[in-house]
Amino acid sequence: MAIHEQNYVRYEGVLRTDRAAWTIARASLRTYWGLTRTKIVLLILWLMPLLFIIGVFGEYALTNSSVGQLTDSVKSAPGAGPVTWFIQLSMISLALLLMSSGCGVISDDLRYKTFQLYFSKPISRLQYGIGKFLGLFALGSLITIVPGFMIGALRVVFAMRTDFGEVIAKQVGIGMLLLTCATALFCIIVMGISALTEHTRYVVLSWLGLLIVPSLLNSIISLASEQNPASDLVSITGNIWLVSQITLMDQSYDFPVVAPFIILLAVCGLGAASLARRISRLEGVA
Amino acid sequence: MEEGVVTMIRIENLTKSYPSKMGPQYIFKNLNFDFPTENNVAILGKNGAGKSTLIKTLLGLLDFHGGRASVLGYQLPQQKVEIRQAIGYMPENDCYLPYMTAIEYVSFGGELTGMPRKEAFRRAHEILYYVGLKEARYRKLAGFSTGMKQRVKLAQALVHGPRLVFLDEPTNGLDPKGRDEMLQLINDVKARGVNIVLSSHILSDVEQVCDSVIMMNQGEIVYSGAINTLKDDGKFVLEIMTRDKPDELLELLKKHSFNAVQQGLKLKVTLDRKDDSQEILKLTREHDIQLRHFMPAELTLEAAFLGLIDEHNTTHA
Numbered sequence: 167m168a169i170h171e172q173n174y175v176r177y178e179g180v181l182r183t184d185r186a187a188w189t190i191a192r193a194s195l196r197t198y199w200g201l202t203r204t205k206i207v208l209l210i211l212w213l214m215p216l217l218f219i220i221g222v223f224g225e226y227a228l229t230n231s232s233v234g235q236l237t238d239s240v241k242s243a244p245g246a247g248p249v250t251w252f253i254q255l256s257m258i259s260l261a262l263l264l265m266s267s268g269c270g271v272i273s274d275d276l277r278y279k280t281f282q283l284y285f286s287k288p289i290s291r292l293q294y295g296i297g298k299f300l301g302l303f304a305l306g307s308l309i310t311i312v313p314g315f316m317i318g319a320l321r322v323v324f325a326m327r328t329d330f331g332e333v334i335a336k337q338v339g340i341g342m343l344l345l346t347c348a349t350a351l352f353c354i355i356v357m358g359i360s361a362l363t364e365h366t367r368y369v370v371l372s373w374l375g376l377l378i379v380p381s382l383l384n385s386i387i388s389l390a391s392e393q394n395p396a397s398d399l400v401s402i403t404g405n406i407w408l409v410s411q412i413t414l415m416d417q418s419y420d421f422p423v424v425a426p427f428i429i430l431l432a433v434c435g436l437g438a439a440s441l442a443r444r445i446s447r448l449e450g451v452a
Numbered sequence: 453m454e455e456g457v458v459t460m461i462r463i464e465n466l467t468k469s470y471p472s473k474m475g476p477q478y479i480f481k482n483l484n485f486d487f488p489t490e491n492n493v494a495i496l497g498k499n500g501a502g503k504s505t506l507i508k509t510l511l512g513l514l515d516f517h518g519g520r521a522s523v524l525g526y527q528l529p530q531q532k533v534e535i536r537q538a539i540g541y542m543p544e545n546d547c548y549l550p551y552m553t554a555i556e557y558v559s560f561g562g563e564l565t566g567m568p569r570k571e572a573f574r575r576a577h578e579i580l581y582y583v584g585l586k587e588a589r590y591r592k593l594a595g596f597s598t599g600m601k602q603r604v605k606l607a608q609a610l611v612h613g614p615r616l617v618f619l620d621e622p623t624n625g626l627d628p629k630g631r632d633e634m635l636q637l638i639n640d641v642k643a644r645g646v647n648i649v650l651s652s653h654i655l656s657d658v659e660q661v662c663d664s665v666i667m668m669n670q671g672e673i674v675y676s677g678a679i680n681t682l683k684d685d686g687k688f689v690l691e692i693m694t695r696d697k698p699d700e701l702l703e704l705l706k707k708h709s710f711n712a713v714q715q716g717l718k719l720k721v722t723l724d725r726k727d728d729s730q731e732i733l734k735l736t737r738e739h740d741i742q743l744r745h746f747m748p749a750e751l752t753l754e755a756a757f758l759g760l761i762d763e764h765n766t767t768h769a
Contacts, residue, residue, distance in 0.1 A: 174582050174644050177575055177613030181537050181566030189563040193556075200551055279547040283608070285513050286541035287564035288533040 186289035187297040194271070194301025204267040208308060211259040215313030218252055222317055226324040244330065246414035249341040252317065253410045256310040257348055257403055261377055263309050264302070264356045269369040271302050271357050272444065276364035291445040295357075302353040310349045314342055340413050348406050351434050355402070358437025361444035377402065396421050405430050460489045460616060460647055461510065465519035468502075468509055479505050480671035482519070487664055489524075492648040494658040494679075496757060497668035503651040504544055506668070507618050510649075511541055524616060537565060540609030544620040544651075546601055550594035554585055554604050557593060561608035572611065579607040583637060599630035606637065616647040623657050635660050655754045665753075667760055674764045675756075682756045688723040689755050690732065693745035701741050708735065713758040720749065722759040 198204050225244065275281055284294055318338035325334035355376070360369045380401035387397035395411075396419065398404030405426040411417040412426070466483040469476035480502045487493050495503045508514045510523055512532025521528040526535045548557050555576050562572030580589040583603040588596070593604065602622060609617050622638065623631040638661050642648050650661055658665065659679065667675040675682060694701050702719055705712040710732065711722040723729060729746075736743055749755070 174610065174641055174646075175578070175613075176645070177567070177571075177611070179567065179571055181612060182568075183533060183537070183566045185566070186564055189560070189569075193560050193563075196556075197549060197551060274549060278549055279543070279545045280549060282513070282541075282543040282545060282547040283561065284564065286511050286536060286543065287561065288536040288566060289564055290533070 181288070183288045186287070186293040187300060190284070190289075190294060190297025191300035191304065194298060195304045198267045198301070198305045201267055204263075204305070207263055207266045211263060211309050212313065214255050214259060215309075215317060218248070218313070218317050219320065221248065222320045222324065225321075229328060244334065246337045246341075249337050250407070250410040250414055252314065253341060253344055253348065254403065254407055256314065256345060257352065257406055259309045260306050260349060260352050261373070261403075264306065264352060265370055265373055268302050268305055268353070268356055269360055269373060270366040271298055272360040272441065273364050273366045273369050276444075277366070295441055295445055299350075299353060299357060302357060303350060306349045306353055307346075310345050311342070314345045318342055337414060341410075344406075344410055344413060351402075351406075351430055354434050354437040354441075356437075358440035361441045380404070395419050399425060399429060402430070402433060459522070460487045460491060460524060461493070461649070462486045462522045463519065464521070466509070466516055466521050467518035468505060468514070468516045476517075478671050480668070483673055485666055485673060485676040489647065491664045492642055492662045493650070493664045493666060494662035495649065495651040495666045495668065496653065496655065496658060498653060498761070501668040502671045503653075503668060504620055507541075507620055507649070507651055511536060511539070511618065537612075538615050540612065540614035540617040542602075542605045542609040542617065542619045542622055544624065546605075548593045548601070548604070551592060553592055554580055554589040554596070554600075554607075557604060558589075558608045558611050562611040565612035567612055575611050575613075576607070579611050580604070582610075583607045584633070598625040599627070599634075602626060602630075602634060603637075606634075610641065610646075614646065616649065617641065618649045618651070620651045621653075622650070623652070623654060631657070655752070655757060659753050667757060669761050669764045670768065672764070674760045679753060682753070688726045688729075689749045690721045690723060690729055691745060691747050691749040692719045692721060692732070692743065693717055694719075694736075695742035695744050697741050700739070701736065704735055704739060704741075705732065711759050711763055713755075713762055715754075715758075718745070720755050720758070722755065 270277075275284070285291070289297075318341060322331065322335050322338055325331045356369070356373055359372045359376070360366075362372075363369060381403060384397050384401040384404045387400060388394065391397055395408065395417075398408050399421070408419075408426040409430065412419075412423050463483050463485050467481050468479045469481075470479065471477075483506070495506060497503045505514065509516050510521060510528070512529055512535060515529065523535045524538050526532075526538070528535065552560070555573070558580055559569075559572045559576035562575055563569055567575065577589065580586075580603075583606055585600060585603055585607070588600060593601065596604065602624070606619070606622065609619070619638065623634050626634055635657060638648060638650070642661065648661060650658060652658055663679060664677060665675065665679050665682065666673055692701070698714060698717065698719060702712055702714055705719070705721060708731075710728075713720050721732065726748075729748075733743075733746070735741075
């Protein structure tokens with residue numbers, strides 16, 4: 167390879183340090199998207215939202231049909247059940263997507279020593295953390311927020327033609343808020359686990375364990391306690407289910423309704439603390 | 453930024469340690485040096501001497517536990533963002549994501565430094581072309597040879613047009629031709645007004661690129677200053693080869709407080725006075741050591757380095 171065929175010229179333009187988080191987020195998303203498995207998993211997981219979209223069309227067709235007019239289906243607003251189910255199924259899809267493509271979010275940087283690249287540039291550790299989070303969040307939103315928004319918007323548009331537009335809009339609004347928060351929560355937990363090791367396979371196993379073991383425990387307690395809803399408090403997905411039931415369906419339980427919120431916040435805090443610990447000390451890493 | 457004359461690197465009593473059960477273990481302690489902007493400095497030392505740690509500390513990657521440091525007039529750790537904007541860093545390790553292409557990696561580096569996206573992409577093409585990666589710039593880094601990886605790392609250090617570049621073992625793992633090309637490239641960058649701080653243990657590389665040197669041993673500076681001054685410090689180097697007892701002679705010379713090191717089959721003895729060579733001849737005669745070669749040698753950087761390290765080790769033994 168010949169060298170010096172092009173002269174080295176100094177760059178004299180402006181350097182801005184306020185966009186580093188976006189740069190990292192964009193590069194992370196591009197990296198995830200570059201993986202073939204991401205596209206395959208997304209393609210499979212999008213079947214669920216497609217079924218929901220068909221369901222929305224079905225709901226609209228039913229309310230406008232002669233059958234619907236004859237029955238009670240158009241006399242009361244549709245319940246929030248489908249929204250809570252959509253959130254729950256989206257979270258399972260998100261968990262799978264993160265497992266296939268997102269678990270290396272920090273561990274890959276540890277493994278390939280990319281910390282040296284990032285922190286030899288004028289970026290702060292906070293910008294790095296935010297950038298990585300935004301990249302993972304953007305990936306996660308492809309299977310949660312994006313289909314949620316599409317289905318929600320469709321439902322609202324159809325519902326506006328009926329007397330229940332306001333009710334449906336409220337359901338969709340709360341549902342979208344929950345989806346956003348739950349996506350952020352999952353991303354922070356995965357980042358927290360990923361910050362613990364440079365072996366991505368351990369991150370995948372830990373993430374799987376964190377979802378499955380408490381869910382099994384949840385099922386056992388539920389069976390033993392004759393399906394007491396408090397059993398949902400032991401698992402992440404159970405807590406998300408409880409939160410969606412409380413906010414969307416005004417359910418009341420024999421335990422404080424703030425309990426699932428506090429548990430999810432605590433788990434989120436642990437993930438954030440793990441990440442903060444890793445990037446606050448670069449000794450032995452950079 | 454500091455008032456008055458801007459120096460390239462200024463360090464005062466810089467100390468870095470890590471805690472252990474036996475108290476703080478010092479990676480380096482009370483380092484002091486000051487280099488003006490026109491210098492190209494090499495940091496020399498054996499493996500584990502603290503060269504890379506010093507560079508990472510100057511970049512603000514690692515914290516330090518005492519003293520003061522400034523790079524290009526910017527104080528550490530308060531102005532580490534400004535320092536990183538003004539300098540480029542070529543790390544020793546392959547710190548890249550293997551599924552990135554060279555162009556993606558270098559333009560990403562430019563964007564992280566704060567360049568606008570399009571500009572970073574354009575510059576990445578230019579720089580990769582400059583370092584000799586033409587069509588290879590569209591290939592994934594995972595398939596790159598060591599030489600190509602070193603060039604990519606250099607390209608990402610240069611993409612934003614830094615005033616100063618830290619190069620950590622840039623010729624590591626390169627074949628002679630690759631090494632020569634890399635040094636040629638570094639010299640070209642230097643000729644275009646970019647200052648170099650080179651960390652290496654390959655002394656011939658250092659002599660080709662730098663005019664000043666910091667020699668480190670066991671976390672301390674054993675010499676800092678111009679390479680020429682070091683090589684021409686009034687000392688006299690003698691090259692000796694024995695017929696069959698090099699170890700015995702080495703021991704004997706050390707016993708008589710001579711600064712001697714073994715290099716392959718030869719012994720290199722640094723003398724304060726030329727007349728001391730007569731004393732060595734006398735010793736060999738007394739101990740019946742047959743000589744095959746006994747000649748004055750030019751004091752190379754390598755000899756000066758080994759002599760200084762040996763002297764330092766003896767002092768601290």
